[in-house]
Amino acid sequence: MWMDTHAHLYFPEFSEDREEVIVRAQKEGVDRIVVVATDLASSRAALALAQEHASLACTVGIHPKSAEDAAAPGFLADLEEIAAHDKVAAVGEIGLDYHRLPSDPQAAEAEKDGQRRAFRAQLAFAREKNLPVVIHQRSAWEDTLATLDEVDNAVRCVFHCFGEGPERLQELIRRGHFVSFTGIITFPNAPLAKASAQAAPIDKFFLETDCPFLAPVPHRGRRCESWHVRLVAEEIARLRGDPVSVVAEASSRNARAFFRFTD
C-alpha cells in the first residue's frame, strides 16, 4: 500500500536494529522500500540489502558530494557490474550540489566541474541502461536542468526531497520528470514544499523518507524510519484536501510505474 522511494538503510544509524526497522515498516503497510546509494561502497551495500529482502529494491550511483568516486577510471564498469542485478531499479542519487562549496573560487569551480562530469557520465549510463534516475539537486537548479536539457530529458527523473516552489515544479513536469516529498513537508518553515505538494498533479509525485534524515513532525530531530512515510502522506493529504487513501494509492502507483515494479 505504501512505498518509501528513498531510504538509506545501510547507514550506521540502523546498524543496531536494521531488521526491526524493515519489519516495522512492513507491519505499517510499507510494502516496498527503495534503498538509495550515494557512492560505490553504498551501491554495493544497497544491493546486498535488497538481495536479502523481498520488499527492498535499490539504486546504483554516485552523489555529487562523492564525485571523487566518479573520477576514478573504470568507475562506470563498477556501476555496470552492480546494475546488472535485477534488484537495481534506478541510477541515483546523482545530480549537482553547490551548497557549501570551497571558499576559494578556483577550488569551487573545480568541484563544480567534477560534479558536472560525474553527473553527465551517469546520465549517459542511465540512458544506455534504460534506467530511471533519482536526482539530488541543491543550490544548483539552473545547471541541473541545463544538464538534463543536454540529453533532451531523455531519461525519466525524480527530483528527490523536493523543496522548491510550484513554478520550478512546472519546469520539471514540462520536461517529463517527477518529484518526491519527504518529512520536510511537515515542517512549519517549508512554505515552498507545501505549496508544491498542493499544486502537484496527482500523477506526478511520490513519497519518501530519506531516512535516517528528515524525520517528520512529531518525530523531528530523531532518527527517521521508512514507516514515517505515512506521516508524509497524511500531511500531503491535509494540504491538498484529499483523503489519505487517495494520496497513498496514487503515489504508490506513480512510483511503481516510474521504477517499473511489476509486482
Ligand SMILES: [Zn+2]
Ligand atoms: Zn538521500
